[in-house]
Amino acid sequence: DSGVTQTPKHLITATGQRVTLRCSPRSGDLSVYWYQQSLDQGLQFLIHYYNGEERAKGNILERFSAQQFPDLHSELNLSSLELGDSALYFCASSVDGTGIYEQYFGPGTRLTVT
């Protein structure tokens, strides 16, 4: 158990819908990273938040957005969902914002868009 929690574990929704994925980092960790894992694209970095502020953006679509709240939990919002958005979404947390220290991954949320 990494100490990172993600909810829900599974999500099935229809095209065009909007969903919110939630991540609670390990106690004391200030950074949250979001990743998407799919068969087509592999494991891709989406976005990084450090202590409530956006630090870096990767291959995140404009239909996707994220935020990190004062209690350091983070939410990833996916809207106007398409079939191709079906994937495993991971969040990871780290103690600081440098990326040097270990990232602890949550178990992921499996999103299925039908």
Add this chain to the structure above:
Amino acid sequence: AQSVTQPDIHITVSEGASLELRCNYSYGATPYLFWYVQSPGQGLQLLLKYFSGDTLVQGIKGFEAEFKRSQSSFNLRKPSVHWSDAAEYFCAVGGLAGGSYIPTFGRGTSLIVHP
């Protein structure tokens, strides 16, 4: 932009045999390199990382990796594989973005262990 190549999609070894998983990276500066393992239905777990210093890095679960700058490689090794090592292995290179190092992952190598 940085990139990682894991040339082997699948590797099959017998339990007790030695293992080497290949990783080649492309990055303009001194790389930060990682190996992660993902068991079925789980998130990723860090096995080891290289930032500087000794080019032979020891990790958890008996794994080690050697950084070879001249070959742009960071291969993962284990002298004797256990059945519980069957998993997906990801090599990653950390590239600087927004003041922090963000990993770029390879496509992964699936390790199958025969009894």
